[in-house]
Amino acid sequence: MLAALELLAYGEAVTNVALDVGYESASSFVVAFRETFGTTPARFFK
Template sequence: MTDALATKPADARTLGGLAAAAGMTECTVARLFLKETGLTFGQWRRQLRLLAALERLGAGESVSNVALDVGYEDVSSFIAIFKSALSDTPARYFR
């Protein structure tokens, strides 16, 4: 599951959908995520998307393209999460 999401961070499947695809229950996967990573699935996915975004932004890609490509519905949501996690907007972070 984690490999598939790392390959495609924009995959919008819910934890339940991912668990079903893996032949597991949502509760089991939720427990395993917390046990193995120390993070909830939502926290882990947010970190994954931010790391993928940081790599691409660092390579000079536009904030708009990166935000949508890593799975955010809109640029404003991405900027809010980015600023919450890194205390700056993407544009100022890479100055």
């Protein structure tokens, strides 16, 4: 998740980040992200 946070902070698309850090889909990444941080990637950076 730390690698994902860095990529997202630089403006990478959620789908690209999900695949880059090893998830098979953006939706599975978003579920894991929400479980870890309590919010979605889009809301985390607002």
